[in-house]
Structures are given as C-alpha cells and as structure tokens.
Amino acid sequence: MPVIAVLDDDAAMRDALRDLLQVAGFTAIPYAGAQAFLADFAPGRFDLLVTDLRMPELGGVELLRRLRAMGANLPAIVVTSSSGPQTKAQALREGAFACLTKPVPGDVLLRCIGSALDRG
Amino acid sequence: MDEPLSIVSERVGAAAQPVRHARPPRAEEDAGERRYRRLLHRLPIALVQIDARPLAAVLGALRSDGETDLVACLEARDELVRTVRQIMYVTDANQAAATLFGAATADALVRPIDFLFQVAPEAARRMMIACFEGKRRHVELMKVRKLDGRVIDVELTVTFPVPPEQLDMTLLTFEDVTDRLRTEAQLRQLQADYSHATRIATLGELASSIAHEVNQPLAAIAMNAETSLRWLSRDDPNLAKVADLTARVADSAHRASEIVHRIRAMAARDVPERGPLHLNEVVREALLFVHHDIEARAIDLSLDLAAGLPRVMGDRVQLQQVIVNFLVNGLQAIGQGNAGRGRIEIGTALDEKGAVGLFVRDDGPGIDPENLDRVFDGFFTTKKGGVGIGLAICQSIVAAHGGRIVAANHPDGGARFSFALAPAAD
Numbered sequence: 147m148p149v150i151a152v153l154d155d156d157a158a159m160r161d162a163l164r165d166l167l168q169v170a171g172f173t174a175i176p177y178a179g180a181q182a183f184l185a186d187f188a189p190g191r192f193d194l195l196v197t198d199l200r201m202p203e204l205g206g207v208e209l210l211r212r213l214r215a216m217g218a219n220l221p222a223i224v225v226t227s228s229s230g231p232q233t234k235a236q237a238l239r240e241g242a243f244a245c246l247t248k249p250v251p252g253d254v255l256l257r258c259i260g261s262a263l264d265r266g
Numbered sequence: 267m268d269e270p271l272s273i274v275s276e277r278v279g280a281a282a283q284p285v286r287h288a289r290p291p292r293a294e295e296d297a298g299e300r301r302y303r304r305l306l307h308r309l310p311i312a313l314v315q316i317d318a319r320p321l322a323a324v325l326g327a328l329r330s331d332g333e334t335d336l337v338a339c340l341e342a343r344d345e346l347v348r349t350v351r352q353i354m355y356v357t358d359a360n361q362a363a364a365t366l367f368g369a370a371t372a373d374a375l376v377r378p379i380d381f382l383f384q385v386a387p388e389a390a391r392r393m394m395i396a397c398f399e400g401k402r403r404h405v406e407l408m409k410v411r412k413l414d415g416r417v418i419d420v421e422l423t424v425t426f427p428v429p430p431e432q433l434d435m436t437l438l439t440f441e442d443v444t445d446r447l448r449t450e451a452q453l454r455q456l457q458a459d460y461s462h463a464t465r466i467a468t469l470g471e472l473a474s475s476i477a478h479e480v481n482q483p484l485a486a487i488a489m490n491a492e493t494s495l496r497w498l499s500r501d502d503p504n505l506a507k508v509a510d511l512t513a514r515v516a517d518s519a520h521r522a523s524e525i526v527h528r529i530r531a532m533a534a535r536d537v538p539e540r541g542p543l544h545l546n547e548v549v550r551e552a553l554l555f556v557h558h559d560i561e562a563r564a565i566d567l568s569l570d571l572a573a574g575l576p577r578v579m580g581d582r583v584q585l586q587q588v589i590v591n592f593l594v595n596g597l598q599a600i601g602q603g604n605a606g607r608g609r610i611e612i613g614t615a616l617d618e619k620g621a622v623g624l625f626v627r628d629d630g631p632g633i634d635p636e637n638l639d640r641v642f643d644g645f646f647t648t649k650k651g652g653v654g655i656g657l658a659i660c661q662s663i664v665a666a667h668g669g670r671i672v673a674a675n676h677p678d679g680g681a682r683f684s685f686a687l688a689p690a691a692d
Contacts, residue, residue, distance in 0.1 A: 155561075156482050156486070158482070158483055158486040158514065158517065158518045158521070159482060159485060159486045159489075161486075161514060162485075162486040162489035162490045162493070162514070163489065165489075165490065165493045165507070165511060166489055166492065166493045166496075169493050169496040169497055169507075170496070200558075200561055200562050201561075202561055202564070205564065227478050227481050227482060227485065248481060248482070248485035249481070249484060249485035249488040249489065250485070250489070251488075251492070252489060252492035252493065252496070253492075
C-alpha cells in the first residue's frame with residue numbers, strides 16, 4: 147500500500163486530504179509543516195508527497211528544492227489555494243508532478259496520484 | 267421617615283412664596299442692586315434667577331434628620347424632588363430667557379421652577395445634589411419644553427451663591443445647544459460615512475486574502491463530502507467514518523460562515539455601537555483579514571497579547587478597522603524596501619497610566635521624520651496612488667473612543683503605530 151505524506155498548515159484541509167487518501171486505499175501521514183516532514187523524512191519511506199505551497203516557516207517550492215538537492219526521488223503533487231501562476235511554474239520547475247488548485251475534486255486528485263505513482 | 271414632607275413644607279412654608287412679590291422694589295434699593303438688575307436683563311444669554319431658600323430648607327431638614335447619602339435618598343423619595351420643583355420660584359428672568367422659552371415677556375417665566383424640569387426631571391435632582399454637596403456650579407446638558415410645547419436641547423448652568431451671598435439669588439443660565447448638537451450629530455455621521463468608505467476600500471485591497479480564508483474551509487468541505495460518499499458506496503459502509511467526516515464538514519462550514527459574518531460586519535454601514543470589548547479578541551479578529559497576506563509573503567508575525575487586560579468601551583468593527591489599517595500599512599511598508607526581513611509585531615499591554623494599549627510595529631523603512639507630525643492629517647500620503655485617508659480615519663475613530671493615537675519610529679528601525687484606550691468602567 148503506497149505511503150503518501152500530506153503537508154498542509156490548515157488542519158481541516160490536512161485531515162480532509164488524509165481521509166480521502168485513506169478511503170482510496172493509501173496510507174496517508176499528515177504533517178502541519180515542511181520542517182516536521184523533513185525531520186521525519188528518510189529515503190524510501192514515502193512513495194509520494196502531496197503538499198501546499200504557502201506555508202509558514204518553509205514554503206512548498208523551497209521544500210521541493212531541498213528534496214531535489216538531497217537527491218530524494220519523491221514524486222510530488224502540489225495542492226494550493228491561490229498561488230499565482232509564477233509560483234506554480236516555479237513548483238513545476240522544481241519537479242512537481244502536477245499543480246492542482248483548491249478546491250480539488252477528489253477523483254482528479256486520485257487520478258493524478260495514480261499517474262504519478264505509475265511514472266515513479 | 268415618611269412624614270418629613272409635611273415637616274419640610276412647614277419649615278419652608280414661609281419661603282414657599284414667589285419672593286419677588288414679597289420684595290417689591292424699594293426706594294432705598296441701592297444703586298448696586300439696580301445695576302445688577304439692568305445687567306441681568308440686558309445680558310444676551312438666557313438667565314433665570316431663582317430663590318433657592320426653600321431648597322436649602324429641605325436639604326437642611328434632611329441633614330438634621332441625619333441624611334448623608336442624598337443621592338440614595340432622592341432616588342427612593344421622588345416626591346421630595348417634585349415638592350421642591352413646586353415650592354421653588356423663578357423670581358426674575360431676562361429677555362433672552364423669555365425668547366428661549368418662547369414667552370411673550372420675561373414676567374411670564376416668574377412661576378414655580380417646575381416648568382424648567384418637565385422633560386428632564388432628573389436634572390432637578392442632580393441640581394439638588396450639587397447644592398447639597400456645597401458645589402458652586404452645576405452644568406449639564408438637558409432638554410426643556412418651551413411654552414409652545416417644543417422641546418429643545420440646552421446647556422444648564424446653575425451658579426449657587428456662596429455665603430454671605432443669599433441663596434435667593436441663585437442663577438440659572440440656559441444656552442440653546444440644539445444646533446450645536448445637530449452639527450455634532452452630522453459630524454459623527456460624516457465620520458461614520460468616511461470610516462465606512464475606507465473600510466470598504468480596505469476590504470477591496472484585501473479581497474484575495476479574504477477569498478483564501480473562505481476558500482480553505484470550502485475546499486475541505488467539498489473533499490470531506492466526497493470522501494463520505496466513497497465510504498458510503500462501499501459494500502460495507504463505514505458509518506463511523508462518515509459520522510466523523512460529517513462533523514468536520516459542519517465545523518468547516520461554521521468556520522466559513524464565521525469569516526463571512528466578520529466580513530459582512532466590516533462591510534455593513536451600521537451605526538457605531540459601543541460595548542465593553544476585550545482588545546485581544548479584536549486583535550485576533552483583525553488578523554483574519556490580513557492573515558493570508560502575512561503568510562503568503564512569509565512575513566514573520568509575532569503576537570504579544572497581555573493576559574488579564576481590562577475591557578475597553580468601543581465599537582468592535584471600528585477598532586478592528588484601526589488595527590487592520592495599522593497592519594496593512596506595515597505590510598505595505600515592508601513591501602517598499604529591503605529595510606528588514608519582513609517582520610510585524612503586534613501587541614497589547616496595560617500602560618503606566620492604566621490605559622489599554624495596542625501597538626503594531628514593522629521593520630520597513632520607517633516614517634520620514636519630517637512627516638511624523640502629518641501622518642494623521644487627512645489627504646496626507648506618501649504612497650503612490652494613496653488617498654491619505656486611512657490614518658486620518660484611524661485617528662478620528664480613536665479620538666471618538668476618547669483615546670490617543672501615536673505614530674513613531676522604533677529606535678531599531680521601522681514604524682510603530684499605537685493607540686491607548688481607557689478601561690471600561692465596570
């Protein structure tokens with residue numbers, strides 16, 4: 147069962163993502179911020195990352211950059227609320243598999259996760 | 267204790283006559299007295315002379331009955347005030363008073379003082395208390411009914427003679443403040459209109475931040491609903507999970523509606539409403555409007571709210587407006603240059619005078635010292651495209667709350683805006 151890390155500083159959104167992934171048969175591990183996730187990160191531990199972009203302390207783009215620098219080959223899907231096209235482009239340049247805008251229909255997110263896992 | 271009324275009227279019986287008639291002009295009335303009367307009649311301010319000796323007699327009777335708390339006594343015994351209003355007489359009045367009360371001649375006002383206090387009987391009580399407490403002057407805003415029945419707003423000033431002057435020469439002046447009060451009301455309305463207009467403008471500037479705040483719970487609701495449907499469509503529906511998800515849908519819906527409620531309060535054109543408020547709560551509510559901007563720009567926000575602050579009397583929305591304005595200014599200042607890393611401090615505290623204070627500090631370039639005195643002036647702005655009304659409105663809001671507003675530069679850089687309000691009386 148693929149393990150997916152879920153990053154969102156908004157608790158309600160984080161829980162919603164976790165439960166959707168659970169019902170779809172994934173193991174979801176929620177994190178309130180990038181620092182907590184990085185502290186928990188180990189190569190091979192996660193199969194996929196679902197992350198917000200705007201988060202206090204460490205933003206999503208910077209997190210993707212660090213993961214890449216670490217050589218972590220972790221597919222990532224960005225789920226963001228109102229980030230401008232520039233930030234989204236940045237995230238894609240840093241290797242994000244896709245950028246989705248909230249509210250994201252569940253089937254769209256799950257399809258996207260499916261293809262990211264297939265490719266990974 | 268209920269019989270003193272009769273005692274009082276016995277004791278003061280002699281004085282309970284229109285004294286003017288008991289004291290006809292005498293040939294030996296000295297020149298000083300005549301000059302005084304001439305002056306009284308020619309003064310352009312409405313002046314009424316009353317004989318307060320019956321009042322002194324009533325108060326003396328109460329005092330010798332051992333009464334010390336006249337306020338409580340008069341509240342319990344309304345009839346005492348009514349009696350005094352009947353047994354005290356206007357003994358003289360000038361032409362200005364006749365005009366103010368709409369009387370044909372000044373003589374028409376020579377009668378029991380009752381007519382002066384028909385609309386505001388409590389003013390008579392306060393006048394009695396002032397006399398009892400040995401005050402020289404008593405001033406208050408009150409309403410009086412003119413002889414034609416119209417009610418006007420006046421400022422009453424009572425001047426009690428001090429010994430050896432006689433209490434029969436107690437002077438009351440009435441100034442018609444109807445126009446003044448109307449103008450003040452219009453100014454307040456104008457101020458409310460302006461502050462409403464700037465609130466709307468601020469909401470416009472913060473639209474994307476606010477949209478994000480509402481979108482977040484809505485996105486969670488949509489996702490939770492879909493997840494519920496997925497659980498329900500399974501062969502063995504997980505109802506416990508669905509119940510949990512539904513509860514969270516309700517939570518998020520409440521959160522969204524709370525945000526909408528606050529925005530509507532900000533946008534509404536309501537008459538300012540004063541009530542006791544916890545300033546810390548107002549700060550937290552104000553932060554909602556800029557929360558997203560602060561996060562999106564990775565601004566380091568530090569919140570230092572003092573615990574156990576007394577409440578302040580104020581209008582929630584207007585005070586929110588002031589705080590939001592401070593925060594927006596801070597955000598814009600940080601955007602102006604690379605003076606700091608992007609840091610905003612907001613805090614509340616009790617100051618050394620016992621006032622409840624709030625400050626917002628940014629680490630932007632600060633205020634040009636030349637402009638420090640002018641930042642609260644209307645139409646003063648250093649911003650491109652700025653109108654220069656925000657801080658002027660803030661100042662008028664704080665002033666209307668009886669507080670003071672201060673703009674300063676922090677010694678370590680950046681601007682610091684603050685205001686302080688007196689604690690609400692409990």
